[in-house]
Amino acid sequence: MSEPDVQASDEERAPLAATPASTLPRGEAVPPETIRGLRPRRDPVRVLVGAAALAFVTFGLPGMIDRFWLQIVTSVVIYSIVTLGLGLLIGRAGMVSLCQFLLLAIGAWVALRLDFATSLPFPLLVLSAGVVTGLIGALIGLPALRLSGLYLALITLMAAGAITVVLRIAQFPNGGGGFFGNSAAGGASSRLPRPAIATGDTAYFRYCIAVAVLMFLLALWHVRGKPGRAWAALRQSQATAIAAGVNVTLYRLWAFALASFMAGVAGALLAAASGGVNINQFPVQNSILLLAVVLMGGVYSLGGAVVAALLLRLLPALLDDWGVSTELLTILFGVGILQVLLTAPGGLVDQVPKDLANLGRGLRRLVGPRRAGDEAPPP
Amino acid sequence: MIEVEGLTVRFGGVVPIDDMTLTLSGGTCGLIGPNGAGKTTFFNVLSGFVKPVAGTVHAFGDDLLAIADYRRARWGLRRTFQTEQAIADLSVFDNVLLVRENTEGGRATQRRDVMDAVAFVGLAPEANRRVGTLGAAQRRLVEVARAVVGRPRVVLLDEPAAGLPDDETEHLGRLIRRIPDEVDASVVLVDHDMSLVSACCATTAVLDFGKLIASGTTADVLRDEHVIRAYLGTEEEV
Numbered sequence: 001m002s003e004p005d006v007q008a009s010d011e012e013r014a015p016l017a018a019t020p021a022s023t024l025p026r027g028e029a030v031p032p033e034t035i036r037g038l039r040p041r042r043d044p045v046r047v048l049v050g051a052a053a054l055a056f057v058t059f060g061l062p063g064m065i066d067r068f069w070l071q072i073v074t075s076v077v078i079y080s081i082v083t084l085g086l087g088l089l090i091g092r093a094g095m096v097s098l099c100q101f102l103l104l105a106i107g108a109w110v111a112l113r114l115d116f117a118t119s120l121p122f123p124l125l126v127l128s129a130g131v132v133t134g135l136i137g138a139l140i141g142l143p144a145l146r147l148s149g150l151y152l153a154l155i156t157l158m159a160a161g162a163i164t165v166v167l168r169i170a171q172f173p174n175g176g177g178g179f180f181g182n183s184a185a186g187g188a189s190s191r192l193p194r195p196a197i198a199t200g201d202t203a204y205f206r207y208c209i210a211v212a213v214l215m216f217l218l219a220l221w222h223v224r225g226k227p228g229r230a231w232a233a234l235r236q237s238q239a240t241a242i243a244a245g246v247n248v249t250l251y252r253l254w255a256f257a258l259a260s261f262m263a264g265v266a267g268a269l270l271a272a273a274s275g276g277v278n279i280n281q282f283p284v285q286n287s288i289l290l291l292a293v294v295l296m297g298g299v300y301s302l303g304g305a306v307v308a309a310l311l312l313r314l315l316p317a318l319l320d321d322w323g324v325s326t327e328l329l330t331i332l333f334g335v336g337i338l339q340v341l342l343t344a345p346g347g348l349v350d351q352v353p354k355d356l357a358n359l360g361r362g363l364r365r366l367v368g369p370r371r372a373g374d375e376a377p378p379p
Numbered sequence: 380m381i382e383v384e385g386l387t388v389r390f391g392g393v394v395p396i397d398d399m400t401l402t403l404s405g406g407t408c409g410l411i412g413p414n415g416a417g418k419t420t421f422f423n424v425l426s427g428f429v430k431p432v433a434g435t436v437h438a439f440g441d442d443l444l445a446i447a448d449y450r451r452a453r454w455g456l457r458r459t460f461q462t463e464q465a466i467a468d469l470s471v472f473d474n475v476l477l478v479r480e481n482t483e484g485g486r487a488t489q490r491r492d493v494m495d496a497v498a499f500v501g502l503a504p505e506a507n508r509r510v511g512t513l514g515a516a517q518r519r520l521v522e523v524a525r526a527v528v529g530r531p532r533v534v535l536l537d538e539p540a541a542g543l544p545d546d547e548t549e550h551l552g553r554l555i556r557r558i559p560d561e562v563d564a565s566v567v568l569v570d571h572d573m574s575l576v577s578a579c580c581a582t583t584a585v586l587d588f589g590k591l592i593a594s595g596t597t598a599d600v601l602r603d604e605h606v607i608r609a610y611l612g613t614e615e616e617v
Contacts, residue, residue, distance in 0.1 A: 229477040232468045240464040243426055244525065245452030245481035 298347020
């Protein structure tokens with residue numbers, strides 16, 4: 001294994017400190033512009049297909065479905081921002097949070113109250129909701145500096161419970177005005193006025209897609225950049241990260257803050273969606289559901305967030321439409337999560353393409369002549 | 380130049396380092412001793428993972444123990460781990476970049492510094508490969524590259540040759556010998572491979588049960604009868 005090292009050495013062993021820029025020992029084997037850290041293979045076909053799919057969903061889809069399904073896909077888009085944040089937290093930073101669903105409520109609350117108290121434009125409302133929720137999330141993440149795994153999950157679940165209690169006491173959101181959004185009549189929902197450019201349902205759907213795309217770019221920027229590398233070190237071992245000079249406290253809290261920022265942004269968007277938000281929308285157990293779909297979707301790739309949001313919002317609506325009891329969903333998710341944990345840590349987004357490829361190979365073998373090169377698909 | 384005075388570490392009733400006073404001069408110093416002698420604990424004190432109950436550590440005049448653990452890399456303290464800890468999910472380049480971007484030095488020379496360090500250990504052709512796909516010897520080299528990138532002042536190598544075949548160890552030894560001059564950093568080498576230690580280190584200190592039992596030029600130390608009794612056994616093959 002030392003062969004390449006020995007061969008490459010003569011030229012490269014120029015003194016490190018005194019190497020002038022012109023004679024940098026960049027091996028001939030690797031042109032400098034290709035050295036840019038590990039990149040997933042980005043073949044242009046996939047990028048094109050992705051862009052085409054996005055364009056279709058944005059411009060084609062709203063014309064093909066009725067108002068009900070448009071609301072559903074809008075909420076899929078909004079929830080994909082939440083699952084994106086939680087996926088980053090779990091897959092990249094290696095920490096678990098069970099309070100993201102309740103942070104969604106916080107985001108909605110902040111946006112609604114800010115709208116009540118100020119005349120901020122909609123994008124700033126969304127941003128402020130994200131920032132405030134991010135700060136609260138970082139506070140909840142403080143125990144993560146000492147705890148991890150199950151204990152951290154429990155702490156965040158308790159935080160979720162505490163937020164629920166506060167929401168119950170404050171009777172938020174039930175359609176009223178004022179700081180608490182409290183109306184004596186009760187039972188109604190609160191809705192944030194939409195931006196002037198996106199008052200219609202279709203326009204608002206596109207608006208949400210634009211925000212979601214921004215969030216995915218933000219996530220990508222983090223994953224590919226300095227925070228992504230620091231999180232990779234942290235995930236492997238805290239000692240390694242410290243020895244590399246990584247400020248462990250900062251990056252742990254930053255991961256929590258980022259995930260919570262995204263939840264807050266989604267909360268603000270949700271508050272302006274059709275029907276607004278109401279008090280029955282944020283039960284604690286949904287936090288666990290959220291964790292389940294995020295794990296099922298896949299936490300190691302950003303696409304997993306979209307799959308997770310589809311599982312969370314579209315699947316129940318579909319089952320309902322087909323007349324299947326949505327109670328079945330709990331069982332389905334239970335089986336799904338076992339399946340993912342046991343056989344596909346990369347989640348559905350990673351597993352399905354592989355399974356399809358295996359299936360294709362299997363079918364080819366069934367119908368075609370048996371070739372020596374075909375190996376059995378992995379179990 | 381590291382000056383250790385009266386250093387004591389206690390884990391409950393166990394005292395892995397007991398009132399240790401030691402000066403490690405520049406260049407490459409060896410640190411040897413039987414298992415449990417306190418070598419790795421000493422490194423962990425330097426890294427900030429273990430807090431001593433007494434004693435001081437000064438490196439190049441700075442009070443090392445007063446610096447926050449993660450800031451010590453920025454100060455210039457680097458280390459490798461006994462069980463190799465190159466980050467499997469990142470490429471070779473990103474592994475080294477991680478250290479460079481979290482320590483001192485401007486962004487202008489960042490890429491060049493990283494590639495210099497990668498080339499220093501001879502991994503330039505593998506720069507884009509994921510560390511998880513490399514062999515054990517190459518992952519060790521990634522750790523060394525992480526230790527020399529930027530402006531290190533003290534490089535701690537904790538059994539870098541553990542588990543390596545002889546030819547890889549020799550290659551590693553050649554690299555280690557180049558560090559003091561070419562990277563301008565002091566090296567402290569812990570290893571059980573006496574031929575590696577004597578090939579790399581001008582001076583060597585010997586620990587046993589948390590106490591310093593000998594120090595001096597490597598050749599003298601390895602002839603010292605206390606050392607032979609405590610560590611090397613009776614065979615004088617060294």
